[in-house]
Amino acid sequence: MTQHLIVLPVVLPLIAGILLLYQRQGLVRYKRWVSVVATVLLLLASIALVTKAAGGEITYYALGDWQPPFGIALVLDRLSALMLLVTSILAVGAVVFACAGDDEKGSNFHGLFQWQLMGINGAFLTGDLFNLFVFFEVLLLASYALLLHGGGKARIQASVHYVVLNLAGSSLFLIAVGILYGATGTLNMADMAQRIGDLPAEREGLVTAGALMLLVVFGLKAAILPLYFWLPRAYASAPAPVAALFAVMTKVGIYAILRVYSLIFSDQAGSLSALEQPWVWWFGLATLAIAGVSVLAARDLRLLVAYLVLVSVGTLLVGIGMRTPQAVSALLYYLIHTTLITGALFLLAEMIGQQRGKTSTRLVRGRPMIQGAGLALMFFVGAIAVAGVPPFSGALGKALMLNAAEGDQRLWLWPLVLLSSLAALIALSRAGSTLFWRSHRGNASGKVLPRQQWFAVIWLMSAAPLMVIFAGPVSEYTQATAAQLADPQPLIQTLLHDAGDTP
Amino acid sequence: MEMLYAITTGVLTACGLYLTLRGRTFPVVVGLTLLSYAVNLFLFSMGGLTTDGAALANRDGHFADPLPQALVLTAIVIGFAMTAFVVILAMRARSEAGNDHVDGKKEIRE
Numbered sequence: 001m002t003q004h005l006i007v008l009p010v011v012l013p014l015i016a017g018i019l020l021l022y023q024r025q026g027l028v029r030y031k032r033w034v035s036v037v038a039t040v041l042l043l044l045a046s047i048a049l050v051t052k053a054a055g056g057e058i059t060y061y062a063l064g065d066w067q068p069p070f071g072i073a074l075v076l077d078r079l080s081a082l083m084l085l086v087t088s089i090l091a092v093g094a095v096v097f098a099c100a101g102d103d104e105k106g107s108n109f110h111g112l113f114q115w116q117l118m119g120i121n122g123a124f125l126t127g128d129l130f131n132l133f134v135f136f137e138v139l140l141l142a143s144y145a146l147l148l149h150g151g152g153k154a155r156i157q158a159s160v161h162y163v164v165l166n167l168a169g170s171s172l173f174l175i176a177v178g179i180l181y182g183a184t185g186t187l188n189m190a191d192m193a194q195r196i197g198d199l200p201a202e203r204e205g206l207v208t209a210g211a212l213m214l215l216v217v218f219g220l221k222a223a224i225l226p227l228y229f230w231l232p233r234a235y236a237s238a239p240a241p242v243a244a245l246f247a248v249m250t251k252v253g254i255y256a257i258l259r260v261y262s263l264i265f266s267d268q269a270g271s272l273s274a275l276e277q278p279w280v281w282w283f284g285l286a287t288l289a290i291a292g293v294s295v296l297a298a299r300d301l302r303l304l305v306a307y308l309v310l311v312s313v314g315t316l317l318v319g320i321g322m323r324t325p326q327a328v329s330a331l332l333y334y335l336i337h338t339t340l341i342t343g344a345l346f347l348l349a350e351m352i353g354q355q356r357g358k359t360s361t362r363l364v365r366g367r368p369m370i371q372g373a374g375l376a377l378m379f380f381v382g383a384i385a386v387a388g389v390p391p392f393s394g395a396l397g398k399a400l401m402l403n404a405a406e407g408d409q410r411l412w413l414w415p416l417v418l419l420s421s422l423a424a425l426i427a428l429s430r431a432g433s434t435l436f437w438r439s440h441r442g443n444a445s446g447k448v449l450p451r452q453q454w455f456a457v458i459w460l461m462s463a464a465p466l467m468v469i470f471a472g473p474v475s476e477y478t479q480a481t482a483a484q485l486a487d488p489q490p491l492i493q494t495l496l497h498d499a500g501d502t503p
Numbered sequence: 504m505e506m507l508y509a510i511t512t513g514v515l516t517a518c519g520l521y522l523t524l525r526g527r528t529f530p531v532v533v534g535l536t537l538l539s540y541a542v543n544l545f546l547f548s549m550g551g552l553t554t555d556g557a558a559l560a561n562r563d564g565h566f567a568d569p570l571p572q573a574l575v576l577t578a579i580v581i582g583f584a585m586t587a588f589v590v591i592l593a594m595r596a597r598s599e600a601g602n603d604h605v606d607g608k609k610e611i612r613e
Contacts, residue, residue, distance in 0.1 A: 130574055130577075134577065134581070137581050137585075141584065141585070141588070144588060144592070148592075148595075151599075152599075153599045153600060153607070156592070156595055156596045156599050156600070157596065157600065157606070157607045159592060160528065160592060160593070160596050160605055160607075161605070163588070163589055163592055164523070164531055164535065164589070164605070167535050167539075167585055167589065168523060168535065168538070170581075170585070171535075171538045171539055171541075171542045174542045174545075174546055174574075174578055175542055175545055175546075177546075177574075178542075178545055178546040178549040178571075178574075179549070181549050181550075181570070181571070181574075182549035182550070187570070
């Protein structure tokens, strides 16, 4: 039974999604139960997978028992287990929040939600480059429909841009995969890593072109500087639970960069090793700078949170750009924190918008909120965590990142990370004082927020203190993960030793 | 044959790219479709161009690489679904915004 555990994060949402298609509308209670139970089961499966991977053993699941490099393999190592766990924790929060009423604003919310989870989990698990494309498409298709959930002019406009850009990105992905297949003759990432070591010199240019094109695609997903313009509008107009789940979508791009370039273009790749490093480093820094300015310019809480996602993307990218195990460990710690906290902030923005009525989340004087104290407390915790002020997880994550920089890198990294934190702090304190203090006189009105919404926000926000309390075990795990990524040989051997010599 | 193949792929890509950069949704959809055709052709050629070869390894060693064919099939299926979706989306955007500009704005000059 346990050897089938690896495929569970893909199969479970697939089956749940099919069950949830039974009727387009109606059966609300039944659908909510199925969706929540499936997501909680996914969380349990992810916890089991993390405990399995924590020992350092790399396991793979050969679909249809076609042994790698010929068949498609799902590979479980520390990094993919960690990403699965983060996704499922976020998904539990988002799905519970949606059960408060957001799921009934359109049709098939829960089914699409499960399929999006399937795509995300598959992308984290797969060990095959073309299969990565397929799972990207699965998660994108579900995300297109989820972004449109509930309708409205703003959402449709944002999704036209989002869909067209991602379709162009998919074409580029296929071209890149085609080039890499043509040059190396394999699609299995471990096999490709092995073959790139003894590549004929005349094919190096081809592989470089393919690899950098792949970086453009992943950069589009991760929202790196010249490719991020779709993000703020799409995230700000998406329904709250969807926006919260989207917090992990940019991290799928980050994960793909980390996986592909640490495995295929590792130190064993000769002259092709680390070919993405200067691009990721400089564009990451530029993303960070632009995001810091944009955060200050945002006039709406949702837009503000969307730009905070961009700040986190910039920080994560410079972590990859440093390309040392220490930096990777720091960025993984920061990744857990930022995914959960920005997810919580998207949910919180929706709750604040609901209580404020007509002014919604625009940062202008509005009516007082009846549950203002609770919301303000949550906002305070979230703002402190995301801006990186002690005592919460953001401070620790950024400190680890600053500590990982060496030599000249410090000159660029320290001012930019610290200034973007300052920008976030200014923008959030201004937003908070407008939302909670500068309200009109008069009685508070509006509806009391449902219990599910409070649960979801507290569930995600509790990551901020918990990640500080358990900083020891968490950072031990991320350090072990970084060490595993720095040495891809065990992974290659695990996947390929059964298959013998490949032709 | 290689020359013809390369020119076809190149022309399709160029047309697709040009149309994708247009301001109205219909040319953009057609452009994306052309782009996906070009990509499919490109993928197909990545196993090497073989004429009269079986898609299986046989004794005389003359065979076409079957893997790009499988990849193209997958890409075609996904591309089809995406085209259907983007057409519906463009129509929804047209009816919601009242015009077919990708930014949803009325153009200043016609």
